[in-house]
Amino acid sequence: MSSIRERNKELILRAASEEFADKGFAATKTSDIAIKAGLPKPNVYYYFKSKDNLYREVLESIIEPILRASTPFNPDGEPNEVLSSYIRSKIRISRDLPFASKVFASEIMHGAPHLSADQVEQLNAQARHNIECIQTWVERGQIAPIDPHHLLFSIWAATQTYADFDWQISVVTGKARLEDADYEAAAQTIIRMVLKGCAPD
Structure with missing residues (x-):
């Protein structure tokens, strides 16, 4: 279970890095991060709570x-x-x-x-x-x-x-x-x- 959690968090973090780098913080949407990560949008909030936390x-x-x-x-x-x-x-x-x-x-x-x-x-x-x-x-x-x-x-x-x-x-x-x-x-x-x-x- 922990390996799946870590894998999902890594996918989201990598996708977020690309989206924030490309669009900046304000223009980046969590839905786009989820799509790039290949995971449901609720997963982003489940693991990171908010876009601000993910950016940090x-x-x-x-x-x-x-x-x-x-x-x-x-x-x-x-x-x-x-x-x-x-x-x-x-x-x-x-x-x-x-x-x-x-x-x-x-x-x-x-x-x-x-x-x-x-x-x-x-x-x-x-x-x-x-x-x-x-x-x-x-x-x-x-x-x-x-x-x-x-x-x-x-x-x-x-x-x-x-x-x-x-x-x-x-x-x-x-x-x-x-x-x-x-x-x-x-x-x-x-x-x-x-x-x-x-x-x-």
Whole structure:
């Protein structure tokens, strides 16, 4: 019974991610989510109670991986290894959760109205921690004297573009869908640029 419950919740969550990414929160209907999930509309309410709760679940599904991606960051970590691991994790998020990533990007662009104060603080605390680690590496001479904020922003932009701007990438590459090899090439390219740019002077 629990496996059926989890399967149905996953179907609904995936369908909701696609609908919210495509139409936004206000224009999305629970009936369209149910149709895309292949389940009766009452199931959506049974598992998630409301569209608001479902939207928050979609956000939660992307926030957790974003927070986990920063696990390697610590002042005593080897910068090249930490940054490489972080970039690969961010690329995996864009590959595995593209629709949730778009929903998250839209939420941020609109001032994060649906994020809880706790979620905002978690994300900000994570960013502050990563920035402090990078600054420590700079002060120790382990990496070039770059601005930690802008290094982080650049990594976010470079990795999240593979989810948030997938249409443009598809048009330019001529591929309807990127393959694992494409994501690996993306990760290697971004890692090379970041590590070369961060190399001590």
